[in-house]
Amino acid sequence: MPVDPVRSIVIVGGGTAGWMTAATLAHYLHGLGCRIRLVESAEIGTVGVGESTIPPIISHLAALGIDENDLVRKIQATFKLSIEFKDWTRPGHSYLHPFGPTGFQRNGVDFTAYWLKCREAGVAPSLEAHSITAVAARQARFMRPVDLANSPLQHITYALHLDATRLAAYLRGYAETRGVARTEGKVRAVALRSEDGFIESIALESGERIEADLYIDCTGFRGVLIEDALETGYEDWTRWLPCDRAMAVGCERTGPLSSHTQALARDVGWQWRIPLQHRVGNGYVYNSQLVSDDGAREILLSGLEGKPLREPLALRFTTGRRRLSWNKNCVAIGLSAGFLEPLESTGIHLIQRGAFLLVSLFPDRSFRQADIDAYNRRMAFEYERVRDFLVAHYSQTHREGEFWRYCREMELPASLKERLELFRSYGRIIRDPAELFSEQSWFFILTGQDVRPAGYDPRAEDIPAGEMRQFLERIAEVVGRCAATMPRHEDFIAQNCAAPAL
Ligand SMILES: Cc1cc2nc3c(=O)[nH]c(=O)nc-3n(C[C@H](O)[C@H](O)[C@H](O)COP(=O)(O)OP(=O)(O)OC[C@H]3O[C@@H](n4cnc5c(N)ncnc54)[C@H](O)[C@@H]3O)c2cc1C
Numbered sequence: 001m002p003v004d005p006v007r008s009i010v011i012v013g014g015g016t017a018g019w020m021t022a023a024t025l026a027h028y029l030h031g032l033g034c035r036i037r038l039v040e041s042a043e044i045g046t047v048g049v050g051e052s053t054i055p056p057i058i059s060h061l062a063a064l065g066i067d068e069n070d071l072v073r074k075i076q077a078t079f080k081l082s083i084e085f086k087d088w089t090r091p092g093h094s095y096l097h098p099f100g101p102t103g104f105q106r107n108g109v110d111f112t113a114y115w116l117k118c119r120e121a122g123v124a125p126s127l128e129a130h131s132i133t134a135v136a137a138r139q140a141r142f143m144r145p146v147d148l149a150n151s152p153l154q155h156i157t158y159a160l161h162l163d164a165t166r167l168a169a170y171l172r173g174y175a176e177t178r179g180v181a182r183t184e185g186k187v188r189a190v191a192l193r194s195e196d197g198f199i200e201s202i203a204l205e206s207g208e209r210i211e212a213d214l215y216i217d218c219t220g221f222r223g224v225l226i227e228d229a230l231e232t233g234y235e236d237w238t239r240w241l242p243c244d245r246a247m248a249v250g251c252e253r254t255g256p257l258s259s260h261t262q263a264l265a266r267d268v269g270w271q272w273r274i275p276l277q278h279r280v281g282n283g284y285v286y287n288s289q290l291v292s293d294d295g296a297r298e299i300l301l302s303g304l305e306g307k308p309l310r311e312p313l314a315l316r317f318t319t320g321r322r323r324l325s326w327n328k329n330c331v332a333i334g335l336s337a338g339f340l341e342p343l344e345s346t347g348i349h350l351i352q353r354g355a356f357l358l359v360s361l362f363p364d365r366s367f368r369q370a371d372i373d374a375y376n377r378r379m380a381f382e383y384e385r386v387r388d389f390l391v392a393h394y395s396q397t398h399r400e401g402e403f404w405r406y407c408r409e410m411e412l413p414a415s416l417k418e419r420l421e422l423f424r425s426y427g428r429i430i431r432d433p434a435e436l437f438s439e440q441s442w443f444f445i446l447t448g449q450d451v452r453p454a455g456y457d458p459r460a461e462d463i464p465a466g467e468m469r470q471f472l473e474r475i476a477e478v479v480g481r482c483a484a485t486m487p488r489h490e491d492f493i494a495q496n497c498a499a500p501a502l
Helices: 016-028 056-063 068-074 111-120 132-138 164-177 224-229 293-302 347-360 369-395 402-409 414-426 439-448 458-462 465-484 489-496
Strands: 008-012 035-040 078-080 082-086 094-098 159-161 181-184 187-192 199-204 209-211 214-217 234-236 245-251 260-266 269-275 280-286 313-316 320-322 330-332
Touching: 008 016, 016 035, 016 164, 016 347, 056 068, 056 159, 056 347, 068 164, 068 489, 078 489, 082 132, 094 132, 094 439, 111 439, 111 458, 111 465, 132 465, 164 181, 187 224, 199 224, 214 224, 224 330, 245 293, 280 293, 320 369, 330 347, 347 369, 369 402, 369 414, 369 439, 414 439
Parallel strands: 008 035, 008 214, 035 181, 082 260, 214 330
Antiparallel strands: 078 159, 082 094, 187 199, 199 209, 234 320, 245 280, 245 313, 260 269, 269 280
């Protein structure tokens, strides 16, 4: 059958999702002669949060040919090696979820098995001591990986902390230079084709009517196309992720520039701290039945390190995902496709995944159902696995209080229950290779949250604990020495990518 190419795409929404999708499509589809138009409404605005990312953003930017130092300079970004979870396990406790590989494999057995064995024998060095990104993050250091065989410095894996509004503006410049046309306007109505319910056109408040073959809904929580027009439906995950509001505010930076995000547990929910070059982003994520907005505002403001820069912004949300990310000739990307709270900084990553997957499964005008189904299965899997990872943080704690008791006692998703049972047995993590978070990410989180396996992988019996302890200590020592050679994060930025003074 001859291909009937898509000739026009309309993206509705100009937040991070809209402009990141526009930039990605403009880059990958430039040879197809397909017109891309983005409609956004300054009057509605964007959520304006979303400041902490995970490592795949680095390869995404590189794939688009974006110069990382130029981007960092222009969007006041900083570098991120890890997330610190403070007070999550119990008040006073702190652990890191560092990026990148840690330790070694020996005869196919992961280092974590040997570490568990040494811990059981009471001779294990701290888990963090084996991770270059954890040690560097604790010391507020940063540099990019270097190509040095056998050195932990080659394993440095990083992401960015960024100013969301500036990122969208940067990507807008990128997309417009590559031919994306922007229209300022508010979508007032969506017309559906009578024969199959596909979107036929959108009407703007100005009276203009726009037709396209493919529509991308990046309208945020509203879901103007995917929900208001197509009534796709939403799967609500509040029973597992019970926070439904956030209060966000920037404040002045007071101390040295850290190279990790902080997630600080609170009596009801948690608070983020994200260091940028010109300010620190803060937000309190909470359950509105257990704390009022005024109460949340006070908790947020009393937990700031520096002077607030404006009044806190309140946001409401329902965690979950759209039943179908792609419905007929409309693909939802960003908050319109679902929302998982920012505990592991996955929002922007899910936008990237949505945009890349759309490129991989790019349709023609016949919109074959097999491609649509493949896209929806893949995105559902991505959302569900990230959800399980987040729920693991909430449910495995020793914290007291109504909120945390609920999280501890709630019925878990079956997929997470199975994973926890397996971990509680021999400390093993078996995952689908396509999952976002690695075995080691799971290990750091579950160990950090004090989930104790009954034993360790029997294959780790191939070496006595005392001998293994010496080996682990040597690794920790090398990691420590290498981290000490890394520049301080703020010096690295000053030398490579400092933003001009505001
Ligand atoms: C509290 C909170 C914290 C977060 N923290 C992180 C984080 O640390 N890391 C991370 O990766 N992600 C985070 N996220 C997620 C991240 O913010 C979003 O994924 C990202 O900003 C994308 O938003 P969006 O573009 O989908 O929606 P929005 O920013 O809401 O943009 C919607 C766009 O649609 C337009 N629009 C809406 N209706 C219409 C209409 N009728 N006509 C025309 N235009 C319209 C708006 O004008 C706007 O341009 C966080 C989200 C929240 C809520």
